[in-house]
Amino acid sequence: MISEALQRIAPSRTTAMTDRAARLRAEGRDIISLSVGEPDFATPRHVLDAAKAALDAGQTKYTPVGGTLRLKEAASLHFRRDLGIAVPASQVTVSAGGKQAIFHALLATVSQGEEVLVPAPWWVSYPEIVRFAGGKVVPIRTGAANRFRFSAGQLESAIGPHTQWLMLNSPGNPTGAVYPPEMLLALAEVLRRHPRVMVLSDDIYAPLDYTGARHASLAALCPDLADRILTVSGVSKSHAMTGFRIGVAAGPEWLIKAMERLQSHSSGNPCSISQAAAVAAFEGPQDFLAEWREIFRARRDLVVEAVNAIPGLSCPVPDGAFYCFVDATPLMERFGDDEALAMHLLEHGVAIVAASAFGGANGFRISFAASEDRLREALRRIAGAVA
Known part of the structure; x- marks a missing residue:
């Protein structure tokens, strides 16, 4: 059944x-x-070489559930250099793709009937993960007229007594919507009035921003909200490593530990060889x-x-x-x-x-x-x- x-x-x-x-x-x-x-x-040659070297070195055993310390430190470098988020390795976790990180974050925090605000159009998995966790999806409607971005006023109107999370995806899938700093700062003002609401910032497409401006991330712009923000990133889109299945997430330590507790019973550690390749992706050439x-x-x-x-x-x-x-x-x-x-x-x-x-x-x-x-x-x- x-x-x-x-x-x-x-x-x-x-x-x-x-x-x-x-x-x-x-x-x-x-x-x-x-x-x-x-x-x-x-996939870049230096990444493939790192994967081969890991195989030759016999790195084929279990690693810590939330990823090797080496990869967590490399991911910490990535968050600081590319997203402007200063975060220690203890506040980083590694999963089998960004999707798994999102799944574990919501499953670890959303209780029956709690609400998650999801801007629409949305990535297909957001609402399904919310529903699987027992939560209720509350859409925030956007359209081409506003470049598929919701406003601070829409956010204020959508928040209710049972709101647990806001999903924020910039650049976005499926619309390519990008939230500039001024829009994120306006959203932050609303969030400060609602301290219970957490934000899942899916920044996996950050390297693919065509505006000419530096990527803006909510946790970097508003460090006072960092203890309520989980930022998800990875190597799939930036380094053409979709099959390696490596995602990274940075957030408050209590949430990272909760996600790793869940991961210890779902998949265990991400692939050891893929982790070695991801270290090379984060630490190697970015040009x-x-x-x-x-x-x-x-x-x-x-x-x-x-x-x-x-x-x-x-x-x-x-x-x-x-x-x-x-x-x-x-x-x-x-x-x-x-x-x-x-x-x-x-x-x-x-x-x-x-x-x-x-x-x-x-x-x-x-x-x-x-x-x-x-x-x-x-x-x-x-x-x-x-x-």
């Missing part, structure tokens, strides 16, 4: 679409997958990130221009990450809903994810973490499919 907790959640629709596309390719169909958020770049960012920026501009040239489709220019959130409202009378549109596009050889998977409607998300040639061909197919 399936548990009540599991019955409260649905499978990830992003992975479902990616798996569906993979099955069609295995059947011989030419499918371009723009459904998954995975950089197409090769390639600027080049990658410019490549992604060019791809973004290509996709936005092409989408806005297709009758019935439109999308704003995302400020970060590698996603475009496309509005297809004029096509809904023809297709009925965005899931039907997604399946129609799949039949025409392009895998995307319907906006409804992210708490949105009448559109879809495109990942532009693919080569320019593949993006051009995919957009040609999309244009033909909706013509």
